[in-house]
Amino acid sequence: MMPRGRALGRDDRALVRAAEGALRAGWVEGRHTVAAAVRTRGGAVYLGLNLNGTNSPCAEPVALGAAVTQGDRAFETMVAVRRRGDRYPVLSPCGTCRQLLYDYAPRARVIVRFRDGRVARLTIEESLPAPFGSFDEG
């Protein structure tokens, strides 16, 4: 059953706005079309843009890498946004990015957008109920 999630708090809304700001500043058609923001337990926010090229990492690992580069791995909440005209709606992180967040911070949270447009905050385990590593996968 699909989890309902929880309403965004003030910090979550600020994180969405931070991702939006990064995309407004860095958006390049065909190159940088998604931005991610990750907040760590100390309250720091790290930003990333997707890199569209021969290999095209999502924005989320770029943001996580920015945090790790600063020695901060205490990931708390992650969000991504894309551009739709003048709006910057939340884009739910893909399964690979949710798994990556889980690998580093299994108690972290992720902000998602449901198909009906509702935006909510889920735990990583709610969003990825059987992450890689849950079974004997060799």
Ligand SMILES: [Zn+2]
């Ligand atoms: Zn992804």
